[in-house]
Amino acid sequence: MRGAAALHSEQFRHEALLYSGWAEFVTGTVPFIREGLRASEPVLVVESLEKIQLLKDALGQEAGAVVFADMAMVGANPARIIPAWQEFVSFHPGRRLRGIGEPIWKGRSPDELIECQRHESLLNTAFGQGRPWSLLCPYDTDNLGSSVIEEARRSHEFVNEGGTVERSNVYRGFEASGAPFDVPLPEPGTGVLRLPFAKDDLVKLRGLISRQARTAGLAATRTAELVTAVNEVATNSIRHGGGAGSLRVWQEQSVLICEIADTGRFDQPLVDRLCPAADLSAPRGLWLANQLCDLVQIRTLAGGTVVRLHMRLQPREPRLHVLPNGPDQGSTDDN
Amino acid sequence: MRFLFKSSQVLDPHSLLSQNEGCIHLSAHVNRKGGFGIDEPFDAALGGDRVYGDKRLIVTRTLRPHGLRFAGEIDATNSDAVGECLLKTVTLQDQDLHLDVSALIFCDISGIRSFVEAAEVRKGGRLMLHGLPELLQTVMRVTGWAALPKLVICGCGGPKP
Numbered sequence: 001m002r003g004a005a006a007l008h009s010e011q012f013r014h015e016a017l018l019y020s021g022w023a024e025f026v027t028g029t030v031p032f033i034r035e036g037l038r039a040s041e042p043v044l045v046v047e048s049l050e051k052i053q054l055l056k057d058a059l060g061q062e063a064g065a066v067v068f069a070d071m072a073m074v075g076a077n078p079a080r081i082i083p084a085w086q087e088f089v090s091f092h093p094g095r096r097l098r099g100i101g102e103p104i105w106k107g108r109s110p111d112e113l114i115e116c117q118r119h120e121s122l123l124n125t126a127f128g129q130g131r132p133w134s135l136l137c138p139y140d141t142d143n144l145g146s147s148v149i150e151e152a153r154r155s156h157e158f159v160n161e162g163g164t165v166e167r168s169n170v171y172r173g174f175e176a177s178g179a180p181f182d183v184p185l186p187e188p189g190t191g192v193l194r195l196p197f198a199k200d201d202l203v204k205l206r207g208l209i210s211r212q213a214r215t216a217g218l219a220a221t222r223t224a225e226l227v228t229a230v231n232e233v234a235t236n237s238i239r240h241g242g243g244a245g246s247l248r249v250w251q252e253q254s255v256l257i258c259e260i261a262d263t264g265r266f267d268q269p270l271v272d273r274l275c276p277a278a279d280l281s282a283p284r285g286l287w288l289a290n291q292l293c294d295l296v297q298i299r300t301l302a303g304g305t306v307v308r309l310h311m312r313l314q315p316r317e318p319r320l321h322v323l324p325n326g327p328d329q330g331s332t333d334d335n
Numbered sequence: 336m337r338f339l340f341k342s343s344q345v346l347d348p349h350s351l352l353s354q355n356e357g358c359i360h361l362s363a364h365v366n367r368k369g370g371f372g373i374d375e376p377f378d379a380a381l382g383g384d385r386v387y388g389d390k391r392l393i394v395t396r397t398l399r400p401h402g403l404r405f406a407g408e409i410d411a412t413n414s415d416a417v418g419e420c421l422l423k424t425v426t427l428q429d430q431d432l433h434l435d436v437s438a439l440i441f442c443d444i445s446g447i448r449s450f451v452e453a454a455e456v457r458k459g460g461r462l463m464l465h466g467l468p469e470l471l472q473t474v475m476r477v478t479g480w481a482a483l484p485k486l487v488i489c490g491c492g493g494p495k496p
Binding site: 199200202203206221224225227228231232235238239275276278280284285287288291292 | 391408410411412441443444445448451452455470473474477478479
Protein backbone atom coordinates (compact mmCIF):
# COMPACT_ATOMS: atom_id res chain seq x y z
CA MET A 1 0.00 0.00 0.00
CA ARG A 2 1.35 3.35 -0.94
CA GLY A 3 0.81 6.48 1.06
CA ALA A 4 -0.71 9.78 0.15
CA ALA A 5 2.29 11.02 -1.78
CA ALA A 6 1.34 10.67 -5.41
CA LEU A 7 3.69 8.50 -7.43
CA HIS A 8 2.87 10.18 -10.71
CA SER A 9 4.13 13.63 -9.96
CA GLU A 10 5.53 15.88 -12.64
CA GLN A 11 8.95 15.70 -11.07
CA PHE A 12 11.69 13.22 -10.44
CA ARG A 13 10.67 11.06 -7.50
CA HIS A 14 13.43 9.67 -5.30
CA GLU A 15 12.19 7.19 -2.74
CA ALA A 16 14.01 5.06 -0.18
CA LEU A 17 12.56 1.63 0.58
CA LEU A 18 13.51 0.52 4.09
CA TYR A 19 13.16 -3.27 4.18
CA SER A 20 13.94 -6.08 6.57
CA GLY A 21 14.50 -9.48 4.96
CA TRP A 22 13.74 -10.91 1.57
CA ALA A 23 9.96 -10.85 1.92
CA GLU A 24 9.82 -7.12 2.63
CA PHE A 25 12.22 -6.50 -0.23
CA VAL A 26 9.92 -8.34 -2.62
CA THR A 27 6.70 -6.80 -1.36
CA GLY A 28 8.30 -3.36 -1.54
CA THR A 29 9.65 -3.69 -5.08
CA VAL A 30 7.47 -6.04 -7.11
CA PRO A 31 4.27 -3.95 -6.99
CA PHE A 32 6.35 -0.90 -7.98
CA ILE A 33 7.67 -2.80 -10.99
CA ARG A 34 4.25 -4.18 -11.94
CA GLU A 35 2.63 -0.74 -11.75
CA GLY A 36 5.24 0.47 -14.18
CA LEU A 37 4.82 -2.43 -16.57
CA ARG A 38 1.05 -2.05 -16.61
CA ALA A 39 1.48 1.61 -17.49
CA SER A 40 3.92 0.60 -20.27
CA GLU A 41 6.77 2.38 -18.52
CA PRO A 42 10.31 1.12 -19.17
CA VAL A 43 11.73 -0.37 -15.96
CA LEU A 44 15.40 -0.78 -15.11
CA VAL A 45 16.50 -2.68 -12.01
CA VAL A 46 20.12 -2.37 -10.87
CA GLU A 47 20.55 -4.88 -8.06
CA SER A 48 22.70 -7.76 -6.87
CA LEU A 49 22.51 -10.93 -8.93
CA GLU A 50 20.78 -12.69 -6.04
CA LYS A 51 18.04 -10.10 -5.85
CA ILE A 52 17.68 -9.99 -9.61
CA GLN A 53 16.96 -13.72 -9.53
CA LEU A 54 14.55 -13.18 -6.66
CA LEU A 55 12.65 -10.55 -8.65
CA LYS A 56 12.63 -12.68 -11.79
CA ASP A 57 11.10 -15.54 -9.84
CA ALA A 58 8.48 -13.25 -8.34
CA LEU A 59 7.62 -11.52 -11.61
CA GLY A 60 7.45 -14.66 -13.71
CA GLN A 61 6.86 -13.89 -17.38
CA GLU A 62 6.62 -10.18 -16.64
CA ALA A 63 10.35 -10.20 -15.87
CA GLY A 64 10.99 -10.31 -19.61
CA ALA A 65 9.85 -6.71 -19.90
CA VAL A 66 12.28 -5.49 -17.24
CA VAL A 67 15.92 -4.61 -17.86
CA PHE A 68 18.19 -5.93 -15.12
CA ALA A 69 21.78 -4.95 -14.41
CA ASP A 70 24.25 -6.04 -11.76
CA MET A 71 24.89 -3.24 -9.28
CA ALA A 72 28.19 -4.85 -8.25
CA MET A 73 29.42 -4.08 -11.77
CA VAL A 74 27.56 -0.88 -12.64
CA GLY A 75 28.18 0.65 -9.20
CA ALA A 76 31.62 -0.73 -8.38
CA ASN A 77 32.64 2.91 -8.39
CA PRO A 78 29.47 4.70 -7.17
CA ALA A 79 30.21 7.69 -9.39
CA ARG A 80 29.42 5.54 -12.43
CA ILE A 81 25.80 4.96 -11.38
CA ILE A 82 24.37 8.36 -12.31
CA PRO A 83 25.75 8.06 -15.88
CA ALA A 84 23.96 4.71 -16.15
CA TRP A 85 20.65 6.28 -15.07
CA GLN A 86 21.33 9.20 -17.42
CA GLU A 87 21.60 6.77 -20.30
CA PHE A 88 18.43 5.00 -19.24
CA VAL A 89 16.54 8.29 -19.22
CA SER A 90 18.05 9.43 -22.52
CA PHE A 91 17.31 6.06 -24.11
CA HIS A 92 13.55 6.61 -23.61
CA PRO A 93 12.82 10.21 -24.58
CA GLY A 94 9.45 11.57 -23.56
CA ARG A 95 8.40 8.54 -21.54
CA ARG A 96 7.74 7.98 -17.87
CA LEU A 97 10.24 5.57 -16.39
CA ARG A 98 10.89 3.55 -13.27
CA GLY A 99 14.10 2.38 -11.74
CA ILE A 100 15.24 0.41 -8.74
CA GLY A 101 18.81 0.82 -7.54
CA GLU A 102 20.47 -0.42 -4.37
CA PRO A 103 23.97 1.07 -4.26
CA ILE A 104 24.59 0.49 -0.54
CA TRP A 105 25.09 -2.94 0.95
CA LYS A 106 26.85 -4.34 3.98
CA GLY A 107 30.15 -5.14 2.28
CA ARG A 108 30.86 -1.58 1.13
CA SER A 109 34.09 -0.16 2.58
CA PRO A 110 33.78 3.04 4.67
CA ASP A 111 35.18 5.08 1.78
CA GLU A 112 32.78 3.48 -0.69
CA LEU A 113 29.86 3.97 1.69
CA ILE A 114 30.34 7.70 2.01
CA GLU A 115 30.71 8.06 -1.75
CA CYS A 116 27.50 6.04 -2.20
CA GLN A 117 25.77 8.46 0.15
CA ARG A 118 27.11 11.38 -1.85
CA HIS A 119 25.82 9.63 -4.96
CA GLU A 120 22.34 9.35 -3.45
CA SER A 121 22.27 13.10 -2.82
CA LEU A 122 23.63 13.93 -6.26
CA LEU A 123 20.81 11.94 -7.86
CA ASN A 124 18.55 14.80 -6.74
CA THR A 125 20.91 17.29 -8.38
CA ALA A 126 21.18 15.28 -11.59
CA PHE A 127 17.47 14.61 -12.07
CA GLY A 128 15.60 16.91 -9.69
CA GLN A 129 14.78 19.50 -12.32
CA GLY A 130 14.51 17.17 -15.28
CA ARG A 131 12.07 14.62 -16.60
CA PRO A 132 9.52 13.04 -14.27
CA TRP A 133 10.52 9.50 -13.41
CA SER A 134 10.62 7.35 -10.29
CA LEU A 135 13.64 5.81 -8.63
CA LEU A 136 13.23 3.43 -5.70
CA CYS A 137 16.33 2.77 -3.58
CA PRO A 138 16.10 -0.23 -1.25
CA TYR A 139 17.95 -0.09 2.10
CA ASP A 140 18.53 -3.29 4.06
CA THR A 141 17.77 -2.25 7.63
CA ASP A 142 18.96 -5.59 9.04
CA ASN A 143 22.49 -5.05 7.81
CA LEU A 144 23.02 -1.31 7.60
CA GLY A 145 23.72 0.91 10.58
CA SER A 146 21.22 3.43 11.90
CA SER A 147 23.39 6.31 10.67
CA VAL A 148 23.13 4.94 7.11
CA ILE A 149 19.35 4.77 7.38
CA GLU A 150 19.23 8.30 8.78
CA GLU A 151 21.29 9.55 5.86
CA ALA A 152 18.88 7.78 3.49
CA ARG A 153 16.07 9.85 5.01
CA ARG A 154 18.07 13.01 4.28
CA SER A 155 18.93 12.09 0.67
CA HIS A 156 15.46 10.85 -0.37
CA GLU A 157 12.38 13.03 -0.52
CA PHE A 158 10.14 10.02 0.11
CA VAL A 159 10.60 7.06 2.44
CA ASN A 160 8.70 3.79 2.18
CA GLU A 161 8.68 2.02 5.50
CA GLY A 162 6.47 -0.91 6.43
CA GLY A 163 4.36 -0.40 3.32
CA THR A 164 3.61 3.24 4.02
CA VAL A 165 5.14 6.03 1.97
CA GLU A 166 5.70 9.38 3.57
CA ARG A 167 7.55 12.53 2.67
CA SER A 168 10.78 12.62 4.65
CA ASN A 169 10.80 15.47 7.13
CA VAL A 170 14.61 15.56 7.12
CA TYR A 171 15.10 15.54 3.33
CA ARG A 172 17.86 18.04 2.60
CA GLY A 173 16.27 19.35 -0.58
CA PHE A 174 17.41 20.02 -4.11
CA GLU A 175 19.77 22.91 -3.44
CA ALA A 176 21.60 21.30 -0.53
CA SER A 177 21.93 17.98 -2.39
CA GLY A 178 24.48 19.52 -4.75
CA ALA A 179 26.22 21.73 -2.23
CA PRO A 180 30.00 21.44 -2.00
CA PHE A 181 30.95 18.19 -0.30
CA ASP A 182 33.10 18.99 2.70
CA VAL A 183 32.94 15.84 4.79
CA PRO A 184 36.53 15.47 6.04
CA LEU A 185 38.72 12.69 4.73
CA PRO A 186 40.67 10.62 7.26
CA GLU A 187 44.35 11.44 7.44
CA PRO A 188 46.64 8.68 6.16
CA GLY A 189 48.94 6.79 8.48
CA THR A 190 52.63 6.34 7.88
CA GLY A 191 54.54 5.83 4.66
CA VAL A 192 53.18 8.88 2.84
CA LEU A 193 55.19 10.23 -0.09
CA ARG A 194 54.76 13.91 -0.89
CA LEU A 195 55.49 15.92 -4.01
CA PRO A 196 54.62 19.58 -4.52
CA PHE A 197 54.19 20.12 -8.23
CA ALA A 198 53.77 22.74 -10.92
CA LYS A 199 53.53 22.43 -14.68
CA ASP A 200 57.10 21.32 -15.27
CA ASP A 201 56.88 18.60 -12.63
CA LEU A 202 54.26 16.45 -14.33
CA VAL A 203 56.79 13.97 -15.66
CA LYS A 204 58.29 13.65 -12.18
CA LEU A 205 54.80 13.14 -10.75
CA ARG A 206 54.04 10.38 -13.25
CA GLY A 207 57.35 8.70 -12.52
CA LEU A 208 56.75 8.75 -8.76
CA ILE A 209 53.29 7.19 -9.07
CA SER A 210 54.54 4.61 -11.51
CA ARG A 211 57.36 3.55 -9.18
CA GLN A 212 55.10 3.42 -6.14
CA ALA A 213 52.52 1.38 -7.99
CA ARG A 214 55.14 -1.05 -9.20
CA THR A 215 56.56 -1.39 -5.69
CA ALA A 216 53.07 -2.00 -4.29
CA GLY A 217 52.47 -4.74 -6.87
CA LEU A 218 49.83 -3.05 -8.99
CA ALA A 219 49.50 -4.65 -12.43
CA ALA A 220 51.05 -2.78 -15.35
CA THR A 221 47.76 -1.94 -17.05
CA ARG A 222 46.19 -0.60 -13.87
CA THR A 223 49.38 1.32 -13.11
CA ALA A 224 49.15 3.06 -16.48
CA GLU A 225 45.48 3.84 -15.82
CA LEU A 226 46.26 5.28 -12.39
CA VAL A 227 49.11 7.37 -13.77
CA THR A 228 46.82 8.71 -16.50
CA ALA A 229 44.07 9.57 -14.02
CA VAL A 230 46.34 11.29 -11.51
CA ASN A 231 48.05 13.23 -14.29
CA GLU A 232 44.65 14.58 -15.39
CA VAL A 233 43.70 15.65 -11.87
CA ALA A 234 47.10 17.29 -11.41
CA THR A 235 46.66 19.03 -14.76
CA ASN A 236 43.35 20.40 -13.48
CA SER A 237 45.28 21.87 -10.54
CA ILE A 238 47.71 23.51 -12.94
CA ARG A 239 45.05 24.88 -15.26
CA HIS A 240 42.23 25.68 -12.82
CA GLY A 241 43.54 25.28 -9.28
CA GLY A 242 46.07 28.02 -8.89
CA GLY A 243 48.79 26.70 -11.19
CA ALA A 244 50.24 24.22 -8.75
CA GLY A 245 49.30 21.55 -6.23
CA SER A 246 50.60 18.86 -3.97
CA LEU A 247 50.59 15.11 -4.37
CA ARG A 248 50.49 12.54 -1.59
CA VAL A 249 50.75 8.80 -2.25
CA TRP A 250 50.26 6.02 0.27
CA GLN A 251 48.97 2.51 0.66
CA GLU A 252 46.10 1.47 2.92
CA GLN A 253 45.93 -2.29 3.21
CA SER A 254 45.40 -3.44 -0.37
CA VAL A 255 44.59 -0.05 -1.87
CA LEU A 256 47.00 2.47 -3.37
CA ILE A 257 45.77 6.03 -2.85
CA CYS A 258 46.94 9.16 -4.66
CA GLU A 259 45.76 12.53 -3.41
CA ILE A 260 45.95 15.82 -5.27
CA ALA A 261 45.31 19.02 -3.33
CA ASP A 262 45.20 22.55 -4.67
CA THR A 263 43.76 25.96 -3.83
CA GLY A 264 41.04 25.87 -6.47
CA ARG A 265 37.33 25.80 -5.77
CA PHE A 266 35.35 22.80 -7.03
CA ASP A 267 31.91 24.18 -7.82
CA GLN A 268 30.41 21.78 -10.37
CA PRO A 269 29.08 18.86 -8.33
CA LEU A 270 28.31 16.66 -11.33
CA VAL A 271 31.36 17.38 -13.46
CA ASP A 272 32.96 14.04 -12.61
CA ARG A 273 29.87 11.99 -13.46
CA LEU A 274 28.20 13.57 -16.45
CA CYS A 275 29.20 12.04 -19.77
CA PRO A 276 31.31 14.72 -21.49
CA ALA A 277 29.60 16.91 -24.03
CA ALA A 278 30.74 16.54 -27.61
CA ASP A 279 32.45 19.92 -27.80
CA LEU A 280 36.19 19.96 -27.50
CA SER A 281 36.35 22.28 -24.53
CA ALA A 282 34.12 20.18 -22.25
CA PRO A 283 35.96 18.98 -19.13
CA ARG A 284 36.92 15.32 -19.17
CA GLY A 285 39.65 14.81 -16.57
CA LEU A 286 37.55 13.91 -13.51
CA TRP A 287 35.14 11.92 -15.64
CA LEU A 288 38.07 9.91 -16.96
CA ALA A 289 39.43 9.41 -13.43
CA ASN A 290 36.11 7.88 -12.39
CA GLN A 291 36.18 5.50 -15.34
CA LEU A 292 39.74 4.36 -14.69
CA CYS A 293 39.93 4.24 -10.89
CA ASP A 294 38.09 2.12 -8.35
CA LEU A 295 37.01 5.15 -6.32
CA VAL A 296 37.43 8.91 -6.58
CA GLN A 297 36.75 11.17 -3.58
CA ILE A 298 36.36 14.92 -4.13
CA ARG A 299 36.17 17.37 -1.26
CA THR A 300 35.76 21.13 -1.28
CA LEU A 301 37.41 22.34 1.89
CA ALA A 302 38.22 25.77 3.31
CA GLY A 303 41.72 25.76 1.81
CA GLY A 304 40.82 24.39 -1.60
CA THR A 305 40.00 21.13 -3.33
CA VAL A 306 41.22 17.63 -2.48
CA VAL A 307 40.84 14.68 -4.84
CA ARG A 308 41.75 11.15 -3.77
CA LEU A 309 42.04 8.38 -6.32
CA HIS A 310 41.87 4.79 -5.09
CA MET A 311 43.20 1.77 -6.94
CA ARG A 312 42.92 -1.69 -5.43
CA LEU A 313 46.05 -3.76 -5.89
CA GLN A 314 43.88 -6.73 -6.82
CA PRO A 315 40.83 -5.77 -8.88
CA ARG A 316 37.73 -6.94 -7.10
CA GLU A 317 35.60 -9.38 -8.98
CA PRO A 318 31.92 -8.51 -9.14
CA ARG A 319 30.42 -10.20 -6.11
CA LEU A 320 27.03 -10.85 -4.70
CA HIS A 321 25.42 -8.84 -1.95
CA VAL A 322 25.08 -10.68 1.33
CA LEU A 323 21.67 -11.04 2.89
CA PRO A 324 20.99 -12.69 6.23
CA ASN A 325 18.48 -15.16 4.89
CA GLY A 326 18.60 -17.17 1.73
CA PRO A 327 16.09 -16.54 -1.03
CA ASP A 328 14.29 -19.72 -0.01
CA GLN A 329 13.20 -18.05 3.21
CA GLY A 330 10.26 -15.74 3.13
CA SER A 331 7.71 -15.10 0.47
CA THR A 332 8.78 -14.32 -3.05
CA ASP A 333 5.24 -13.75 -4.27
CA ASP A 334 3.38 -10.53 -3.74
CA ASN A 335 0.02 -11.90 -4.82
CA MET B 336 23.11 2.62 -22.82
CA ARG B 337 26.81 2.91 -22.47
CA PHE B 338 27.05 0.96 -19.25
CA LEU B 339 24.17 -1.41 -19.55
CA PHE B 340 22.90 -2.05 -23.01
CA LYS B 341 26.17 -1.76 -24.89
CA SER B 342 28.51 -2.99 -22.22
CA SER B 343 30.06 -5.74 -24.29
CA GLN B 344 30.97 -3.26 -26.98
CA VAL B 345 32.27 -0.74 -24.49
CA LEU B 346 34.38 -3.24 -22.63
CA ASP B 347 36.08 -4.50 -25.74
CA PRO B 348 38.80 -2.05 -26.73
CA HIS B 349 39.03 -3.57 -30.16
CA SER B 350 35.42 -2.71 -30.87
CA LEU B 351 36.34 0.85 -31.69
CA LEU B 352 39.05 -0.06 -34.16
CA SER B 353 38.28 0.44 -37.77
CA GLN B 354 38.28 -2.52 -40.09
CA ASN B 355 41.52 -1.16 -41.52
CA GLU B 356 39.61 0.63 -44.21
CA GLY B 357 41.97 3.07 -45.80
CA CYS B 358 44.90 1.90 -43.73
CA ILE B 359 48.15 2.58 -45.50
CA HIS B 360 49.70 -0.48 -43.90
CA LEU B 361 47.07 -2.88 -45.09
CA SER B 362 47.01 -1.51 -48.61
CA ALA B 363 50.79 -1.70 -48.65
CA HIS B 364 50.60 -5.29 -47.50
CA VAL B 365 48.14 -6.15 -50.23
CA ASN B 366 50.18 -4.40 -52.87
CA ARG B 367 53.64 -4.68 -51.43
CA LYS B 368 55.38 -5.23 -54.76
CA GLY B 369 54.23 -1.85 -55.92
CA GLY B 370 55.24 0.24 -52.96
CA PHE B 371 56.65 0.24 -49.48
CA GLY B 372 55.90 -2.82 -47.44
CA ILE B 373 54.01 -3.30 -44.23
CA ASP B 374 57.23 -4.17 -42.46
CA GLU B 375 58.81 -0.83 -43.25
CA PRO B 376 58.35 2.10 -40.89
CA PHE B 377 56.68 5.27 -42.14
CA ASP B 378 58.90 6.58 -44.97
CA ALA B 379 62.01 5.21 -43.33
CA ALA B 380 63.90 5.45 -46.59
CA LEU B 381 63.08 9.12 -46.90
CA GLY B 382 64.06 10.23 -43.41
CA GLY B 383 61.45 12.43 -41.76
CA ASP B 384 62.03 16.12 -41.14
CA ARG B 385 61.74 17.08 -37.50
CA VAL B 386 58.91 19.57 -37.11
CA TYR B 387 58.91 19.75 -33.33
CA GLY B 388 61.13 18.62 -30.52
CA ASP B 389 61.49 19.12 -26.77
CA LYS B 390 62.91 17.10 -23.88
CA ARG B 391 60.12 14.55 -24.06
CA LEU B 392 58.64 14.64 -27.54
CA ILE B 393 59.87 14.48 -31.10
CA VAL B 394 57.52 15.01 -34.03
CA THR B 395 58.73 14.17 -37.52
CA ARG B 396 57.07 14.58 -40.88
CA THR B 397 56.29 11.50 -42.94
CA LEU B 398 55.80 11.74 -46.68
CA ARG B 399 54.69 8.21 -47.46
CA PRO B 400 52.14 8.14 -46.04
CA HIS B 401 51.40 11.82 -45.69
CA GLY B 402 51.50 12.65 -42.01
CA LEU B 403 53.47 12.90 -38.78
CA ARG B 404 55.19 10.55 -36.41
CA PHE B 405 55.07 11.18 -32.65
CA ALA B 406 57.62 9.70 -30.27
CA GLY B 407 57.66 10.45 -26.56
CA GLU B 408 55.19 12.08 -24.18
CA ILE B 409 52.44 14.68 -24.59
CA ASP B 410 51.08 16.52 -21.57
CA ALA B 411 50.16 20.04 -20.45
CA THR B 412 53.70 21.24 -21.13
CA ASN B 413 53.63 20.57 -24.86
CA SER B 414 50.08 19.82 -26.02
CA ASP B 415 49.63 23.36 -27.34
CA ALA B 416 52.76 22.88 -29.46
CA VAL B 417 51.38 19.57 -30.72
CA GLY B 418 48.18 21.33 -31.74
CA GLU B 419 50.16 23.94 -33.63
CA CYS B 420 52.20 21.22 -35.37
CA LEU B 421 49.06 19.50 -36.51
CA LEU B 422 47.36 22.63 -37.73
CA LYS B 423 50.32 24.40 -39.34
CA THR B 424 52.57 21.74 -40.80
CA VAL B 425 49.95 19.63 -42.48
CA THR B 426 48.33 21.55 -45.27
CA LEU B 427 46.94 18.91 -47.57
CA GLN B 428 43.41 19.12 -46.23
CA ASP B 429 41.77 16.93 -48.84
CA GLN B 430 44.03 13.92 -48.26
CA ASP B 431 43.95 11.50 -45.37
CA LEU B 432 46.44 12.54 -42.72
CA HIS B 433 48.27 9.60 -41.15
CA LEU B 434 49.67 9.87 -37.63
CA ASP B 435 52.04 7.19 -36.45
CA VAL B 436 51.53 7.25 -32.69
CA SER B 437 53.00 3.83 -31.96
CA ALA B 438 55.97 5.41 -30.15
CA LEU B 439 53.80 7.66 -28.00
CA ILE B 440 54.48 6.47 -24.47
CA PHE B 441 52.19 8.97 -22.74
CA CYS B 442 49.46 11.30 -23.95
CA ASP B 443 47.03 13.22 -21.75
CA ILE B 444 43.55 14.45 -22.66
CA SER B 445 44.89 17.75 -23.95
CA GLY B 446 47.08 15.84 -26.41
CA ILE B 447 44.17 13.73 -27.60
CA ARG B 448 42.11 16.90 -27.87
CA SER B 449 44.74 18.23 -30.29
CA PHE B 450 44.29 15.15 -32.49
CA VAL B 451 40.50 15.50 -32.38
CA GLU B 452 40.70 19.19 -33.21
CA ALA B 453 42.99 18.48 -36.15
CA ALA B 454 40.52 15.88 -37.41
CA GLU B 455 37.54 18.18 -37.08
CA VAL B 456 39.06 21.03 -39.07
CA ARG B 457 39.98 18.83 -42.01
CA LYS B 458 38.02 19.73 -45.08
CA GLY B 459 38.11 16.48 -47.01
CA GLY B 460 40.46 13.82 -45.77
CA ARG B 461 40.35 11.95 -42.53
CA LEU B 462 42.86 11.84 -39.71
CA MET B 463 44.06 8.30 -39.16
CA LEU B 464 45.80 7.17 -35.98
CA HIS B 465 48.10 4.18 -36.45
CA GLY B 466 49.47 2.15 -33.56
CA LEU B 467 47.44 3.91 -30.87
CA PRO B 468 48.35 2.25 -27.53
CA GLU B 469 45.53 0.33 -25.88
CA LEU B 470 45.25 2.67 -22.90
CA LEU B 471 44.79 5.65 -25.21
CA GLN B 472 42.10 3.73 -27.06
CA THR B 473 40.36 3.30 -23.72
CA VAL B 474 40.77 7.00 -22.93
CA MET B 475 39.32 7.99 -26.30
CA ARG B 476 36.40 5.62 -25.80
CA VAL B 477 35.40 6.84 -22.35
CA THR B 478 35.87 10.50 -23.22
CA GLY B 479 33.55 10.20 -26.21
CA TRP B 480 36.12 10.68 -28.93
CA ALA B 481 36.24 7.18 -30.38
CA ALA B 482 33.45 7.51 -32.91
CA LEU B 483 34.10 10.71 -34.82
CA PRO B 484 33.53 10.63 -38.59
CA LYS B 485 36.83 12.27 -39.49
CA LEU B 486 38.98 10.44 -36.95
CA VAL B 487 39.87 6.82 -37.59
CA ILE B 488 41.62 4.63 -35.07
CA CYS B 489 43.28 2.12 -37.30
CA GLY B 490 43.59 -1.45 -36.09
CA CYS B 491 46.79 -2.06 -38.02
CA GLY B 492 48.96 -1.82 -34.91
CA GLY B 493 51.17 0.73 -36.58
CA PRO B 494 54.31 0.24 -38.58
CA LYS B 495 56.54 -2.64 -37.62
CA PRO B 496 60.01 -1.76 -36.31
